[in-house]
Amino acid sequence: xxxxxxxxxxxxxxxxxxxxxxxxxxxxxxAAFAGGNGDFTVEFEPGxxxxxxxxxxxxxxxxxxxxxxxxxxxxxxxxxxxxxNTDLIQRFTSALxxxxxxxxxxxxxxxxxxxxxxxxxxxxxTIQTIVTRYYEQGTWKADLIFEKESFELLQDxxxxxxxxxxxxxxxxxxxxxxxxxxxx
Numbered sequence: 712x713x714x715x716x717x718x719x720x721x722x723x724x725x726x727x728x729x730x731x732x733x734x735x736x737x738x739x740x741x742a743a744f745a746g747g748n749g750d751f752t753v754e755f756e757p758g759x760x761x762x763x764x765x766x767x768x769x770x771x772x773x774x775x776x777x778x779x780x781x782x783x784x785x786x787x788x789x790x791x792x793x794x795x796n797t798d799l800i801q802r803f804t805s806a807l808x809x810x811x812x813x814x815x816x817x818x819x820x821x822x823x824x825x826x827x828x829x830x831x832x833x834x835x836x837t838i839q840t841i842v843t844r845y846y847e848q849g850t851w852k853a854d855l856i857f858e859k860e861s862f863e864l865l866q867d868x869x870x871x872x873x874x875x876x877x878x879x880x881x882x883x884x885x886x887x888x889x890x891x892x893x894x895x
Contacts, residue, residue: 740758
């Protein structure tokens with residue numbers, strides 16, 4: 712959806728101007744591309760870096776950078792749970808913010824060394840390459856505050872893709888209370 716949205720924002724009509732093969736399992740797209748299927752592929756990491764390191768492709772653009780800030784990760788809870796577990800949710804949010812603070816104050820090499828055990832299928836060099844790319848692109852925000860502008864962009868993309876029938880008010884779905892407190 713993000714890819715098609717970016718194409719449209721740049722005057723390219725996804726259904727008329729090119730062919731997008733969505734029949735390939737997402738976990739297999741890098742292998743399909745390396746095997747000769749398509750001229751371009753959309754990859755999450757570590758697929759993109761693997762294609763580069765194997766000299767089977769090149770990263771030419773970042774959808775995350777080109778789209779604007781889209782909250783790819785958000786945490787959801789029922790209003791009743793929020794009300795009954797404010798301390799737990801605040802501690803959870805503060806712990807996540809502590810991780811964001813670490814990312815903002817450490818080098819890609821230091822970050823890669825810390826997270827490497829979570830990605831045993833990748834060597835440290837690959838992880839450092841990925842982290843450096845994310846670092847240089849400004850992928851990680853300094854805080855966890857889900858801004859209204861990002862919420863609206865997400866809805867623009869979902870509406871454009873036909874996955875959302877109508878807009879939902881930001882104030883009805885998003886609370887920034889915990890994130891704002893965690894930043895302090």
